[in-house]
Amino acid sequence: MDNVTETILLTSDTSSATGYSSTGWKTYLIAALPVIIYALHLRATRRRVVPKGVPWVGLRNEWFAKIRANMRELYHSKQNIEEGYQLYGKHGKPCITPNSTFEAEVVLPPSYMGWLVAQPDSVLSIYEVLINDVEFTYTSPRSWQFHRPFHVEALNKMNLNLMTGVMIDEMSECLDDWFGAVPGKWERVSVQASMRVILTCITNRVFVGKEIAHDEKYFHYSSHYVHQIGNCAAMISHLIPAMLKPILAPLAALPVRYYDYHCSRYLVPLIQKHLDDATAAKDSHHEERNPDMLQLMARFAAKSHDPLDHDPRSLCARILALNFVGIHTSSAAAMGAIIDILCAGPDVFAKLRHEAATVLRDAGGVWNKAAVNRLVLMDSTLRESLRFSAFKARGVERKIVQKGGVMLPDGTLLPEGTKVGMPTTEIHMDPDFYDDPRTFRYDRFVGKAEVGMVNTTDTFLAFGHGKHACPGRFFSTHELKLFFAHIVLNYDFKFFDERPKSKYLSDFCVWEDHVYFETCRRERSAHLDLEASS
Ligand code: HEM
16 A cells, blocks of 8 residues: 555545545535525626516416516517506506516506606616616726716717718718719618618717728727627627626627727827817817817816826727717617608608708708708608607616615515616507507608607607606707708609518517618709709
């Protein structure tokens, strides 16, 4: 017997004598492992709260019914929301809709809207929803580390009147590329690709200025950033168990962090320059009259005492996050609008063209904010499209952050961490709120000043509602009205005989395939025809 074997035998003998055999210890550990993992999982998923006493929809009579309903949600979300609305929402009651992220959401009835929007941020938080949905902790940690969200304030300070010329320039250039520049030549164009690229170009131009916006590599990195952030967030929230997130999510977020890094190489030096200029201008009281978003943000930053606001990398992350929220939403709105207009047919199109031509002729052939504001039919058409073709079925989503939870008007207690929201699409299609809701009526809102495209109401939720209603809606409304006016003036179209099909992925509405339309550049803008004939 050698020394080592002897030692092992001795050790083993000793442990048997004391009642602790190493095999027994390992067995205990192996048996306890699932419990330890489960305890860690519970701790890591403590935010996944499922309130008691609220009925579920989408359940079937089967084993593990809730887990399976959550897993089915990716393709059954709209059905669940419809069912919940008919069974509960219409009767003033909340219900739980499953979610493929396993974070079930309490959908509230429309009658609770006043209560929902009256809650302070210390009770219901939109930020927790945004940070969670986009997995900002991993995909873009810097973009939500700030004390004052002045990127949102900068959005509201944007001078849309002075920006109009820049926007028209950018639109014309992009439309030449995508819709065709040769009069009389018909082109076949993808709705999804064209709207995504054109809206990205306009947003980039207005946000970061011409030089960087027109840099092909910046366009590549920034548009990939916008698309990857959604993919990475979906992968993190759907595929990575919460307890493994700290280890695996940073890896899953690498693609978006790569594009973020490349965008920052363009933006950080420019932001530093704007910060220096803004600091100098603060002392000399001289500021450029037509600043882009980055310049506006630098002005706010220059006046701030928070060191984080002077970090160009932080400002860069914030503008990229704005790009993400702004580009997806406005391109989805533009896709819905062009499809709705081409389905509405030649009469509606002729009326929109006539209005745009009259307004532009009366404005002397140059668009400005006042002229865009006079596009009443276009405003109603685009608002109707946001109602009719809403691209997210649940909206006004908030997370309960108040310790101890919150009591709903019917006395139900929802615990801290519960996500709540409104059934946007069902409210938009409810005959109690809209006459003949399943018909696209382009002129539905004409003559009702209180329901212009930017106005949110209890029953028009495309931009959310309440104090957190989309701050980008003034910019987007102006941009989309200008864009569609420019299109109807300068292009002819073939109309759709049949509406393209859409489907839901979770609660997001997407077009089933690539949808194409045919368009042809006119000899000249229709307002010049009007001028010639009058
Ligand atoms: C047609 C285009 C757009 C649509 C339909 C849209 C829709 C929305 C919706 C539904 C919300 C949630 C509001 C709530 O829950 O009450 C929201 C929030 C927000 N949107 Fe938009 N949006 C659009 C364009 C933009 C643009 C262009 C920007 C910026 C460039 C932007 C920036 C934001 C921000 C920062 C928030 C969060 C507001 C907050 O936290 O208080 N949006 N948007």
